[in-house]
Amino acid sequence: MAVGPDTVRAELAEARLRGLEAAQLSLGRRLGGQQSELDRLRSLVSTLQSELLAAQQELARLREEQAHLAVDELVASIAGAIDRGAAAFTGRALTSARAEIKALLAIAGGEAGLLLAPPATASPGQLSTVSIELRPVPPDAADAALASGLAAVRAAILELQTALENRDVAGAAFAAASALAASPPAVADLAAALQPLVRALGVPEVADAAGSLGAPPSPRRLTDLAAALRAAAARA
Numbered sequence: 001m002a003v004g005p006d007t008v009r010a011e012l013a014e015a016r017l018r019g020l021e022a023a024q025l026s027l028g029r030r031l032g033g034q035q036s037e038l039d040r041l042r043s044l045v046s047t048l049q050s051e052l053l054a055a056q057q058e059l060a061r062l063r064e065e066q067a068h069l070a071v072d073e074l075v076a077s078i079a080g081a082i083d084r085g086a087a088a089f090t091g092r093a094l095t096s097a098r099a100e101i102k103a104l105l106a107i108a109g110g111e112a113g114l115l116l117a118p119p120a121t122a123s124p125g126q127l128s129t130v131s132i133e134l135r136p137v138p139p140d141a142a143d144a145a146l147a148s149g150l151a152a153v154r155a156a157i158l159e160l161q162t163a164l165e166n167r168d169v170a171g172a173a174f175a176a177a178s179a180l181a182a183s184p185p186a187v188a189d190l191a192a193a194l195q196p197l198v199r200a201l202g203v204p205e206v207a208d209a210a211g212s213l214g215a216p217p218s219p220r221r222l223t224d225l226a227a228a229l230r231a232a233a234a235r236a
Contacts (some may be wrong), residue, residue, distance in 0.1 A: 007132040041161050054166070092142055092188060097134045099132045099133075100130070100131050101132075102128070103130070146216075149221075150187050152222065152226035154180075154184050156230045156233065160177045160233040161174065162233070163232075163236040167236070178204055180194070203232045206232050208225075
C-alpha cells in the first residue's frame with residue numbers, strides 16, 4: 001500500500017515529538033541533579049558560616065581574657081623589667097624609676113584589672129591611669145650596724161693573720177686565723193667558728209669577747225671582739 005505525503009509528515013512530526021520529549025526528560029534530570037548539588041553547596045556554605053562565626057566569637061573571648069591583666073601582675077612585670085635593666089648598668093646606679101600606664105579598668109573574677117587593648121578601643125576619658133614609682137629601700141639601721149660590726153671582725157682577723165705569719169710558735173693560731181680569713185663565717189656561725197682560734201691564741205680578752213657574743217651577736221659585741229683581736233695582733 002502506498003504511503004502518502006501526509007502520513008510521512010505525521011510520522012516525522014511524531015518522531016520529532018518523541019525526540020523533544022526525550023530531550024526534555026534528559027534536561028529535567030540534569031537540572032534536578034544540578035539543583036541537588038546547589039542545595040548541597042548552600043547547606044555546606046551555611047555550615048561553614050556558622051563555624052566561622054563560632055570561631056570568631058571564641059577568638060574574641062580568648063583575646064579579651066589574654067588582654068585582662070591584674071594590677072599586681074602589671075606592677076611585678078614592670079618592676080622585674082626595671083631590675084633587669086638596672087643590672088646591666090656598669091658604673092652607674094638606678095636611683096628611681098617611674099611609669100604611667102593608661103588602660104581600661106575592668107573586673108574579672110571579682111578582681112579589678114586592666115584591659116590592655118588598642119588605643120582606639122576607648123576614648124581617653126574612659127581610660128584609667130596606673131602610676132608606678134620605684135625607689136631603693138633604705139638600709140635598715142640595725143642591719144647596717146650589724147654588717148659594719150661583722151666587717152670590723154673580719155678586718156681584725158686579717159690583721160691577726162698578718163701578725164702571726166712566719167711565727168713558728170703561733171702555728172696553730174695562724175692556721176685558725178687563715179681558715180677564718182679564707183672562708184669568713186656568717187654572723188650566726190661566728191661564735192662557733194672562732195673557737196679554734198680562741199683556743200690556739202690563749203688570750204683571755206679574745207676568749208671573753210668571743211664568749212659573750214650571744215646569738216645573734218649585737219653590733220656592740222662585734223665591735224668589742226674586733227678590738228680584742230686587733231689588740232692581740234698588736235701584741236703578737
